[in-house]
Amino acid sequence: MNGILRTERLRLEPLMSHHVPAYLAYQIRNRAYLRPWEPDRTDEYYTPESIAHEVARTELDDTCRRFAIFEREGETILGIINLWNIRRGVDQSAGLGYAIDEHHQGRGFATEACRGIIAFAFGELNLHRLQTSYQPHNKASAAVLRKVGFEIIGYAREQLLIDGAWRDGVLVALINSNWKAS
Numbered sequence: 001m002n003g004i005l006r007t008e009r010l011r012l013e014p015l016m017s018h019h020v021p022a023y024l025a026y027q028i029r030n031r032a033y034l035r036p037w038e039p040d041r042t043d044e045y046y047t048p049e050s051i052a053h054e055v056a057r058t059e060l061d062d063t064c065r066r067f068a069i070f071e072r073e074g075e076t077i078l079g080i081i082n083l084w085n086i087r088r089g090v091d092q093s094a095g096l097g098y099a100i101d102e103h104h105q106g107r108g109f110a111t112e113a114c115r116g117i118i119a120f121a122f123g124e125l126n127l128h129r130l131q132t133s134y135q136p137h138n139k140a141s142a143a144v145l146r147k148v149g150f151e152i153i154g155y156a157r158e159q160l161l162i163d164g165a166w167r168d169g170v171l172v173a174l175i176n177s178n179w180k181a182s
């Protein structure tokens with residue numbers, strides 16, 4: 001399949017309509033686990049129709065590249081990683097987001113997937129900058145971003161409405177020192 005990214009242990013597949021059943025299962029499995037970290041979702045989100053709609057919308061969105069994470073030979077979705085708000089022109093930047101299945105935490109998968117998508121973003125997409133944020137108590141995400149080279153650039157008070165309250169965010173960025181003017 002086109003557009004697949006491979007790392008030492010992982011396969012990152014662009015999320016497409018044939019992933020809908022596996023993606024729905026991943027979301028249902030991780031519903032409670034991801035509640036403190038992801039947008040608030042109602043029961044209606046966890047249906048084939050809603051997930052299919054999300055996937056179709058993502059496929060059509062040039063400003064977003066979303067990947068399902070698998071082990072090299074695996075068929076179960078272990079996580080999701082995406083570039084969002086891809087901006088060209090004077091920005092040449094994107095946001096980075098990711099999550100790993102509750103039952104596969106602490107195996108280095110997020111770090112490895114981030115390295116894969118950074119190589120793609122700075123190589124094939126030739127972006128100049130990635131940025132994201134994490135809640136101050138999200139030690140695992142802070143560790144992942146530190147390991148792959150992000151630096152702290154600021155602090156946003158009451159940045160995102162998550163799990164029913166406005167949450168602060170530590171802002172981080174990574175610059176592509178090999179960026180090439182085309």
Ligand SMILES: CC(C)(COP(=O)(O)OP(=O)(O)OC[C@H]1O[C@@H](n2cnc3c(N)ncnc32)[C@H](O)[C@@H]1OP(=O)(O)O)[C@@H](O)C(=O)NCCC(=O)NCCS
Nearest residue numbers: 037098099100105106107108109110111134139140141143
């Ligand atoms: C953040 C997340 C993606 C990390 O996934 P993962 O595959 O477990 O990450 P990795 O194994 O690559 O690395 C995790 C690092 O965090 C560290 N860590 C985990 N929990 C920690 C804690 N409570 N305190 C300090 N460090 C912690 C681990 O030790 C590891 O660092 P190390 O390799 O230096 O030891 C995962 O926890 C997750 O899905 N969380 C919910 C969604 C989320 O937070 N997404 C990001 C939003 S910004």
